[in-house]
Amino acid sequence: xxxxxxxxxxxxxxxxxxxxxxxxxxxxxxxxxxxxxxxxxxxxxxxxxxxxxxxxxxxxxxxxxxxxxxxxxxxxxxxxxxxxxxxxxxxxxxxxxxxxxxxxxxxxxxxxxxxxxxxxxxxxxxxxxxxxxxxxxxxxxxxxxxxxxxxxxxxxxxxxxxxxxxxxxxxxxxxxxxxxxxxxxxxxxxxxxxxxxxxxxxxxxxxxxxxxxxxxxxxxxxxxxxxxxxxxxxxxxxxxxxxxxxxxxxxxxxxxxxxxxx
Numbered sequence: 001x002x003x004x005x006x007x008x009x010x011x012x013x014x015x016x017x018x019x020x021x022x023x024x025x026x027x028x029x030x031x032x033x034x035x036x037x038x039x040x041x042x043x044x045x046x047x048x049x050x051x052x053x054x055x056x057x058x059x060x061x062x063x064x065x066x067x068x069x070x071x072x073x074x075x076x077x078x079x080x081x082x083x084x085x086x087x088x089x090x091x092x093x094x095x096x097x098x099x100x101x102x103x104x105x106x107x108x109x110x111x112x113x114x115x116x117x118x119x120x121x122x123x124x125x126x127x128x129x130x131x132x133x134x135x136x137x138x139x140x141x142x143x144x145x146x147x148x149x150x151x152x153x154x155x156x157x158x159x160x161x162x163x164x165x166x167x168x169x170x171x172x173x174x175x176x177x178x179x180x181x182x183x184x185x186x187x188x189x190x191x192x193x194x195x196x197x198x199x200x201x202x203x204x205x206x207x208x209x210x211x212x213x214x215x216x217x218x219x220x221x222x223x224x225x226x227x228x229x230x231x232x233x234x235x236x237x238x239x240x241x242x243x244x245x246x247x248x249x250x251x252x253x254x255x256x257x258x259x260x261x262x
Contacts, residue, residue, distance in 0.1 A: 047097035102167035103139040162233040
């Protein structure tokens with residue numbers, strides 16, 4: 001999203017994770033790259049909890065630190081996988097950080113990014129605001145295109161590999177049921193699996209949506225027991241391996257979802 005706003009005006013680099021975004025901890029090289037930057041954008045302390053420890057020293061190093069979701073209220077994790085905070089459970093894992101998968105919330109974050117860049121680089125303020133406006137208009141068109149489609153859908157519930165699509169579901173009046181929790185590495189309990197299997201059979205759910213970059217072992221177990229098919233949704237937690245724009249990737253998710261929920 002920063003690249004969408006910045007265009008070619010700045011050198012925008014993403015810290016890549018090979019372990020999954022939810023369990024990611026920056027390496028020494030990652031930290032060095034952050035200190036070498038003029039601006040460090042991160043989504044939220046719910047997602048990048050490690051950013052909190054860097055913030056004070058980054059400020060002293062004149063690196064501007066910006067939380068792209070500032071001011072947004074994050075929802076608690078819904079669905080069968082919800083747990084109560086207790087020993088060994090981090091409170092932050094009870095909240096869903098995946099706001100960027102809802103076109104409307106993504107547009108809000110893009111405006112936050114544009115406003116921050118405009119303040120820091122007033123010479124190019126018009127460019128940043130123009131790019132943000134273009135993004136918001138495209139996001140609005142997506143909403144206008146897919147709201148009628150999902151309003152007419154007879155099936156309103158979809159099952160995903162992990163609970164990444166709650167904000168998208170809320171936006172379109174749908175219900176997401178996650179096999180795992182917020183992190184795809186989080187394994188469901190036998191009781192949760194049994195409840196999901198019962199739900200799939202009772203409501204005749206025909207598809208489980210998985211991710212291309214995560215293990216589908218649990219989903220495949222449900223396929224064998226229920227006969228559902230598998231299709232892919234991208235939580236956009238890493239740089240997409242395609243030439244599509246951010247919103248084009250969102251649209252691809254919406255297209256896949258709308259075609260395979262019947």
